Amino acid sequence: MTTNRPPLEAAGDPSGAEAAGEARARGAPGRPALVLVAVVLVAVNLRVAVTSLGAVLDEARGDLGMSTLAASTAATLPVVCFGGIALVTPRLIRRVGATAGLGLALGLLLVGLLVRVAGGEATLLTGTFVACAGIAAGNVLLPVIVKIEFPGRIGEVTGAYSAAMSGGAAIGAAATVPLGDVLGGWRGGLAAWAALAAATLLLWLPRVRRTPPPARAGAGAAGMAGMARSPVAWAVTLLFATQSVLAFVVMAWLPTVYTDAGYAPGEAGTLLAVALLVGVPVYFAVPILAARLRRQGALGAGMTAAQIVGLAGLLLYPGSVPWLWAVLIGIGGGVFPLTLALFSMRTRTATDTAALSAMAQSVGYLLAALGPFTVGVLRDATGSWTTPISMLIAICVVQTALSFGAGRPRLIDTSGPG
Numbered sequence: 001m002t003t004n005r006p007p008l009e010a011a012g013d014p015s016g017a018e019a020a021g022e023a024r025a026r027g028a029p030g031r032p033a034l035v036l037v038a039v040v041l042v043a044v045n046l047r048v049a050v051t052s053l054g055a056v057l058d059e060a061r062g063d064l065g066m067s068t069l070a071a072s073t074a075a076t077l078p079v080v081c082f083g084g085i086a087l088v089t090p091r092l093i094r095r096v097g098a099t100a101g102l103g104l105a106l107g108l109l110l111v112g113l114l115v116r117v118a119g120g121e122a123t124l125l126t127g128t129f130v131a132c133a134g135i136a137a138g139n140v141l142l143p144v145i146v147k148i149e150f151p152g153r154i155g156e157v158t159g160a161y162s163a164a165m166s167g168g169a170a171i172g173a174a175a176t177v178p179l180g181d182v183l184g185g186w187r188g189g190l191a192a193w194a195a196l197a198a199a200t201l202l203l204w205l206p207r208v209r210r211t212p213p214p215a216r217a218g219a220g221a222a223g224m225a226g227m228a229r230s231p232v233a234w235a236v237t238l239l240f241a242t243q244s245v246l247a248f249v250v251m252a253w254l255p256t257v258y259t260d261a262g263y264a265p266g267e268a269g270t271l272l273a274v275a276l277l278v279g280v281p282v283y284f285a286v287p288i289l290a291a292r293l294r295r296q297g298a299l300g301a302g303m304t305a306a307q308i309v310g311l312a313g314l315l316l317y318p319g320s321v322p323w324l325w326a327v328l329i330g331i332g333g334g335v336f337p338l339t340l341a342l343f344s345m346r347t348r349t350a351t352d353t354a355a356l357s358a359m360a361q362s363v364g365y366l367l368a369a370l371g372p373f374t375v376g377v378l379r380d381a382t383g384s385w386t387t388p389i390s391m392l393i394a395i396c397v398v399q400t401a402l403s404f405g406a407g408r409p410r411l412i413d414t415s416g417p418g
Contacts, residue, residue, distance in 0.1 A: 036150075039146070041203065043168065044165070045168065049132075049172070050172065053074065054173065056177060056186035063186065081132035082361060083365035086139065089358050102145060108131070108133050109197050115131075141354075143353055146158055154291055155287045155341060156288055158287035159285060159286065170273060235405035236342050239338075239339055239402040239403060240364040242399040243333070245368050246392060249372055249392060251276075252371075271323065274323060274327060278327050290338055290341045296345075296407035297405075297406070300399070300400070304399045304400045308332075308393055312393065313328070339360065347411065356412065375392075378391065
């Protein structure tokens with residue numbers, strides 16, 4: 001069930017995860033600048049921990065004598081964990097609140113980062129799982145924190161932390177090997193990011209101490225069921241799913257597409273970095289623009305159109321203007337921060353924001369785990385990139401339609417039958 005009220009006219013929720021927001025509104029020390037810094041640092045952690053492992057996985061595999069299965073598991077574990085843990089994060093929010101929940105997520109991340117460099121193959125996989133569990137919870141919680149702490153600045157704050165995610169992904173990929181050269185190998189390169197997680201946790205802990213425990217209300221328990229009955233929630237969820245599939249396929253296979261077109265591996269890696277770095281300004285600008293628009297469909301469709309042109313150019317003219325195709329594909333990735341903003345813009349309360357964030361990310365990331373695998377199978381079966389890239393363009397067409405569905409100015413109502 002939906003209403004036609006503008007998306008930013010969300011009413012407050014006096015229970016559950018919004019207890020911190022109420023306390024702040026009554027005069028509790030909010031220190032919004034420090035909270036914003038903490039949110040941005042959390043966002044950097046949520047991606048740098050993943051791409052740093054990919055940067056040294058081959059070195060770690062050789063050092064530890066990892067099997068192909070173990071190496072493949074380490075590479076795919078993050079996205080599978082993102083989807084699975086997202087489902088249970090609303091329960092964590094109901095028990096301890098969003099603020100304390102984010103503190104626990106950062107603690108899990110820190111423990112996982114330390115564990116994964118402390119032993120052999122099993123330790124690496126265990127630490128990766130623990131770290132990714134913390135990341136998965138953080139993925140769901142950040143939109144909730146923004147809804148609570150910055151209800152009037154959702155676009156700007158979402159843009160800031162989305163850009164930080166994109167920058168963190170690029171930093172993790174680029175800096176881990178040089179850090180390892182200084183700190184004694186791949187273990188040192190990975191362990192360095194534990195220092196960033198520890199600093200972020202220390203910055204967030206004062207917020208946890210000042211936040212009262214959440215009220216025990218039933219609204220949160222009904223939230224997920226209500227989301228599953230809402231066409232608006234499904235439009236946002238499927239939009240998140242399509243962009244997740246496209247993003248993870250690009251990260252996994254774009255360098256291979258370029259090397260198959262005749263580029264050296266170093267050039268192909270640089271072109272992937274271009275696509276990622278384009279995301280920094282795009283990710284910052286998109287949520288701000290989305291918050292100022294009554295309808296966000298044209299924004300999502302426009303970025304998707306850029307991705308279609310980039311993919312088509314990559315398919316038809318891979319040897320010409322490769323930087324242009326990478327830039328256009330990077331612009332298309334801006335649908336990701338758009339969906340993050342919609343988590344807050346399509347919900348009235350932080351409880352509903354958590355439910356929508358969990359629903360969208362669980363479905364989206366679990367589907368995204370199949371994307372790189374499917375593309376690889378199609379590439380091997382057909383011997384060319386025509387079928388895989390054509391499939392990605394078809395997904396973009398579906399994403400265009402979903403952009404208009406999710407971009408309509410409606411708020412989700414989980415209290416009724418949907």
